Amino acid sequence: MSAEATEAAHTVASRVSARIDRIFASVDEQGRAIAHWLAAHPSPSVAELDRVVGDLVIEHLQPTSLVTGAGFVVAPGLLRDAHWHLAWWLGGHTALRRLTTSDDPQSEDFRDYTALEWFRYPERTGSRHLTGPYVDYLCTDDYTITVTAPVMVAGRMAGVVGADALVDRLENALLPELRTMAGRATLVAASGRVLVSTDARVQPGSMLRIAGLGDALLPLRAAGSAAVDHLLPDGGRVVSCGATSLALVTET
């Protein structure tokens, strides 16, 4: 790969990362505000929490924003009047509304969200995590990526703060950046799942199967913020996009 091509890959990777970093930054900021409030108000009620979280996230759910859902999901035991709760708002292209979910474990609709990737990973690793792309049947009901970060209060995880972005909007936002590359450029998650590609035959949601890619992505699977710059046996290149856990795969 020529020096220009290498430079181009790094430029595109950093542009992608800048887009996603804006979502990360607002999630981190909301997390700090919620942690600060919870430190002063231990074991609040559902209504009290909803009011505070609603005020924080609603301004980020503008029709033009990439973010289409945002909120805070409690660790069981945090609230005094509910064991499970998602203080989550949906907006962006649709009318703003609060997500309603079943909090009754006996109900058929109930899902133990602590087992889902967007809750489980931040809980296990103590750090921010990007889930997806995946079909988010709990919140957006659409093809989504979700960014979540743990909110720590007095050494314990009180819940996760997060934001959703729809893959079709990300495609519109990121494809022009990818198209500045010569050859095929594909943005994948740490799992190897395709988010968007300049090649129309590479389907979003499919696994990109290229020799050596799985091994190249291993550091990103271990820690989303890992830096990867890896040459593939067939001449392709894998470059991590900042601390997003996404990777740009370029093939000549």
Next chain:
Amino acid sequence: MPHSTDGGDHARSVVFAPIEPAGRAELVEQRLTDAIVSGMLRDGERLPSESELARSLGVALVTAREALEGMRNRGLVRTRRGRDGGSFVTYDRDAAGALARERLRRQSRVALRDLALIVSAVTGLAAELAADRASDDDIETLEAIHHSADLSSADSARRALGRFLFELAAVSQSPRLLHEEARLQAEAGPVLWLCLREEEYRERSSRVRADIIDAIRAVDPDGARTSMRGFIADALDWLLEEKARLDCIPDDGGEHEVDASTTADTAREGMENER
């Protein structure tokens, strides 16, 4: 070219067909009945109010009212007035068993085959896509559902199967396929999975889950689809045999005498399910 003209005209007539078909109250009634029969709505559970129901189902208030009225007449809901009033599910296992049998008798074989066909198309495609698109985490999730499945009763086995099929559709990465799967589970599940009353079929449902997970791990889309469709074909075979058996029983209320052994079996199974 008469064929293509016909096709075009047909497609046009579909475009301009009325969006709101007649008999919406029956559709609402059937959907809620299915949910009660399958145990999705539990005994004593409070249904949304008439106006909430109308809003969430996208039907007129009078349609929702008519559907609730029909269910009240069949003893499936009870309505209480006053402050803590509302419509409540009155789930009686014997009544539910009778309803499932009634639906099976009423539906023609051709309708049952058609129902199984669309379930086979959707879940088969979901299995096929999942085998190509599952990440390691997805496989872990499917395994967790498989290992936590409770095969001790028809209800719990049906819930485990429904949960697995739903997750499989989610792993396919298609929001539309997942919507269709959820819709079909609500519509076809209560009938198609009647075979789970029998232990042999509960075991089979477990084996098919294991086979599909193996195929997904081996990135074998054809294998995953074949396993899925094989199980649906078996479920349909069982259903058609059960229907043939029910069709032989006279419909004049003499069922209890003629079919005393089956009624006893059903009652016993009901008691086992309660445990």
